[in-house]
Structures are given as structure tokens and as C-alpha cells.
Amino acid sequence: MSHRSRAIVSIACFVAGWLWLASLLRRGDDTSTRLRPQWVGKGPVEVLNSTLGFQKILVINLPSRTDRRDAMALAGAVTNLTFDWVAGVSGDDVPERVLPADSEGKQISTGNKGSWRAHMNALRRVVELNLTSALILEDDADWDIRLKTQLQVVALASRGFLRPAKSGSSRPLAGHSPEREHLGNGNDATAVSVNDLPAGRQPSMPPYGDHWDVLWLGHCGTDLPSSDPSGVQQQPALVTIPDDETVPPPAHLRPHPFARPDEALRSRFPPHTRVVHRVTPGTACSQAYAVSQRGARRLLWLFGTETMTTGWDFLLRHWRTKKAKTAEEPSRTRLGVPVPPVCLAVQPPVFGHHYGKGGGSDITAPGGGYLGSEREMTPYVRLSVRMNLGKLARGDGISQLADQWPEPDETDR
Numbered sequence: 001m002s003h004r005s006r007a008i009v010s011i012a013c014f015v016a017g018w019l020w021l022a023s024l025l026r027r028g029d030d031t032s033t034r035l036r037p038q039w040v041g042k043g044p045v046e047v048l049n050s051t052l053g054f055q056k057i058l059v060i061n062l063p064s065r066t067d068r069r070d071a072m073a074l075a076g077a078v079t080n081l082t083f084d085w086v087a088g089v090s091g092d093d094v095p096e097r098v099l100p101a102d103s104e105g106k107q108i109s110t111g112n113k114g115s116w117r118a119h120m121n122a123l124r125r126v127v128e129l130n131l132t133s134a135l136i137l138e139d140d141a142d143w144d145i146r147l148k149t150q151l152q153v154v155a156l157a158s159r160g161f162l163r164p165a166k167s168g169s170s171r172p173l174a175g176h177s178p179e180r181e182h183l184g185n186g187n188d189a190t191a192v193s194v195n196d197l198p199a200g201r202q203p204s205m206p207p208y209g210d211h212w213d214v215l216w217l218g219h220c221g222t223d224l225p226s227s228d229p230s231g232v233q234q235q236p237a238l239v240t241i242p243d244d245e246t247v248p249p250p251a252h253l254r255p256h257p258f259a260r261p262d263e264a265l266r267s268r269f270p271p272h273t274r275v276v277h278r279v280t281p282g283t284a285c286s287q288a289y290a291v292s293q294r295g296a297r298r299l300l301w302l303f304g305t306e307t308m309t310t311g312w313d314f315l316l317r318h319w320r321t322k323k324a325k326t327a328e329e330p331s332r333t334r335l336g337v338p339v340p341p342v343c344l345a346v347q348p349p350v351f352g353h354h355y356g357k358g359g360g361s362d363i364t365a366p367g368g369g370y371l372g373s374e375r376e377m378t379p380y381v382r383l384s385v386r387m388n389l390g391k392l393a394r395g396d397g398i399s400q401l402a403d404q405w406p407e408p409d410e411t412d413r
């Protein structure tokens with residue numbers, strides 16, 4: 001071999017080496033490369049810790065379901081999450097006398113009783129330990145491996161949503177001209193992009209914002225809000241997160257097979273939009289929600305001691321309705337003004353209910369037509385941790401993971 005060809009070979013080896021090294025490095029930074037770059041690294045860093053910026057993550061697991069605990073423990077480990085476990089409760093172990101008095105004659109199912117008690121135990125843990133906030137998960141919850149990056153953006157949106165209007169001002173986000181989005185039901189609700197939120201001061205309750213009670217991050221579907229009935233909007237009706245690549249394409253956004261084909265999220269917003277808004281009465285399933293200390297105290301008081309008439313997710317979604325209000329002594333600010341519960345939902349949700357091979361839930365069977373489904377899957381979650389658990393346990397990078405809800409042009413690849 002001549003000097004020249006030897007030089008060429010060594011240059012080629014050098015270049016190939018660098019390319020190989022670069023590909024390794026890229027794989028190391030895997031969790032972010034498949035999220036649109038504009039969202040990577042934005043948002044509060046507290047969200048990146050092992051409890052997602054909450055003080056704890058509590059997972060409800062019936063001790064006899066060791067299969068679920070194994071899978072959940074693995075899912076948490078590959079996502080770098082730390083869990084605290086709350087023992088699930090079988091409905092047979094909940095005596096009638098511990099239920100709030102108004103449950104009498106309501107024919108509450110055994111499953112609903114067990115679910116109620118397990119969630120009350122989780123809320124009580126938050127109260128007893130005086131946690132500032134906690135995320136409560138059911139043990140069949142699933143999420144995208146890019147969860148932390150997703151939640152950083154959600155935190156930006158919820159902070160924007162919750163930022164109080166300047167005192168004396170009832171205008172939404174003074175100084176900005178939010179576009180008016182027509183949201184159906186004959187109502188106009190104000191939508192503001194997370195990109196257009198004014199920079200605000202640091203919230204007193206980082207990282208998700210000020211004075212919230214519940215952040216409903218995982219559900220089986222919810223409705224969009226209509227405009228504020230009082231007409232005095234302190235906040236936008238919803239904050240949009242545009243161009244979020246982790247949102248499934250529109251065809252896969254139906255919460256369940258019976259959902260209306262013109263489901264509002266699909267028809268009113270461009271593809272890959274996620275929205276943050278107040279919880280609406282259509283919200284179903286409670287596989288993932290966060291509570292603040294204030295929220296946990298209010299929920300434990302109301303639903304632990306005062307009223308329990310149906311399944312837990314129904315109770316939670318109707319927290320703001322008249323029936324719940326009459327039973328509630330609202331907490332008061334220093335000015336003596338009652339504070340209604342502040343509950344936000346994310347749509348599509350960040351956490352989904354995982355429908356495994358083995359069938360329904362012990363805690364509460366979610367409705368919605370998926371129960372007969374033979375296929376293992378998780379609605380709304382693209383790079384599902386559960387669906388990729390074997391690969392993740394083996395140490396595969398993000399580029400090797402299966403996308404459950406690919407773009408239409410990617411399906412035949």
C-alpha cells in the first residue's frame with residue numbers, strides 16, 4: 001500500500017470513528033431527540049427530577065397483584081422515577097360503616113368501594129406527611145419515555161394558566177391579544193399559545209404554578225371547556241402547546257371507539273396540539289392526577305367524610321358541581337373570598353391507561369369500549385414505556401422503540 005492510500009484509509013477510519021462516536025453520543029441524549037427541538041430543554045428543571053417536580057409519586061397497587069407491581073416498578077426504573085407504594089384495597093374489605101352517610105342505598109359496586117378507599121388512603125398519606133404535592137398513579141398507568149420533557153412544557157402551560165391577573169384587572173393576561181378560538185357549543189373560549197404567554201414572576205408553588213388543587217394528567221378522555229359562564233375571565237379558557245410531536249396524529253386522538261368523530265380536540269386545533277384547561281364534567285378515569293396539599297385536604301374531607309355516591313373518577317370530575325359545593329366549606333383567602341377548587345386537565349393526557357394482555361382493572365374498570373379489545377395498547381401514548389418494556393429493560397435507545405400511534409405516512413415503512 002502506498003503512503004497515499006494508507007493516508008486515505010486512516011482518514012476514512014478516523015471519519016468513520018467519529019461518525020460512530022457521534023451516533024453513540026446522540027443515542028445518549030436519546031430522550032429528547034424525537035421531541036420537536038423547540039420544546040427540548042424549555043420549562044422548569046425541577047420537573048426533571050425523579051418525582052417529576054412533585055414531592056412524591058404515590059402508586060396504588062393491590063398487594064396480591066404482584067404482576068402489576070413488577071411491571072410498574074420496571075416502568076418507573078427505566079424512566080428514572082422514584083415511587084412510594086400505597087396498598088390498594090379490595091372492596092370486600094370496606095365495611096359499610098366507614099362509608100360517608102349519603103352512600104346508603106346508592107348500590108355502589110364492590111370495585112368502586114375498593115377504588116375509593118385506595119384513593120382516600122393515598123390522599124391521607126399526602127395529608128399525614130404534609131407533602132406540598134404528590135402525583136397519584138394507578139398501577140396500570142402508562143406514559144411516553146419522553147415524559148419528563150413533556151411535563152416541562154405542561155408545567156409552562158399550567159403556570160401560564162394559573163398566573164393570577166393583576167389585582168383589580170379582570171382582563172385575560174393583560175397586554176396580550178389572545179386569539180379567539182371557536183370551541184363549539186356556541187361559545188367562544190379564549191385560547192392562548194404557550195409561546196405567547198407573558199413572562200411572569202416565579203410561582204410560589206413551583207414548578208407547576210400557583211394555588212392549584214388537582215392536575216389531572218391521565219384520564220380516558222375529557223371535554224373542552226366553553227367560555228367562563230361568569231364572563232369575568234381571570235385566565236384564558238385554555239393554553240395550547242403547539243407542535244408537540246409526542247401527541248398522536250389526529251386519527252388516533254379518539255378517547256374511545258364510540259367517541260364522536262368530530263371530537264373537539266381533533267377538529268378545532270392543528271395536529272400535534274396539546275391543551276391545558278380546567279377540568280370539565282366529561283373527564284373520566286383517574287389513572288394519574290396530582291394533588292397539592294390544599295387539594296388533598298379538601299378532597300379527603302369532602303369525599304372521605306362527607307359524600308361518596310359513585311366511582312372515584314365521577315366524584316372527582318363533579319367536584320365543582322352544585323352537589324359537591326353544598327357539602328363543601330370552601331377554604332377562604334385572607335380577604336374572606338371563597339376559593340373554588342382549581343383543577344386542570346391536560347388533553348390529550350400525558351398518562352394513559354394501559355390495556356394489557358390479561359384484561360381489566362382490579363381497582364376500577366375503565367369504561368369506553370376498549371375492554372373487549374384483545375390488543376395490548378395504551379391510548380394517547382406514542383413511545384409507550386409498557387409496550388417497549390423489554391427493549392427498555394435491555395437498554396435499547398429511543399430510536400429502537402416502537403411508536404404505537406405513528407404518523408399516517410410512517411405506517412407502511
Ligand SMILES: *[C@@H]1O[C@H](CO)[C@@H](O)[C@H](O)[C@H]1NC(C)=O
Pocket residue numbers: 046047049050051052053054055056082206207
Ligand atoms: C423534586 O422536586 C420537587 C420540587 O422542587 C421536590 O419537592 C422534590 O423533593 C424533588 N424530588 C426529589 C426526589 O428530590
Ligand SMILES: *[C@@H]1O[C@H](CO)[C@@H](O)[C@H](O)[C@H]1NC(C)=O
Pocket residue numbers: 028030031078079080145
Ligand atoms: C435515566 O438516567 C440515565 C442515567 O443518567 C440516562 O442515561 C437515561 O437516559 C435516563 N432515562 C430517561 C428516560 O430519562
Ligand SMILES: *[C@@H]1O[C@H](CO)[C@@H](O)[C@H](O)[C@H]1NC(C)=O
Pocket residue numbers: 130132
Ligand atoms: C406543613 O407544611 C407547611 C408548608 O410546607 C408548613 O407551613 C406547616 O407548618 C406544616 N405543618 C406541619 C403540621 O408541620
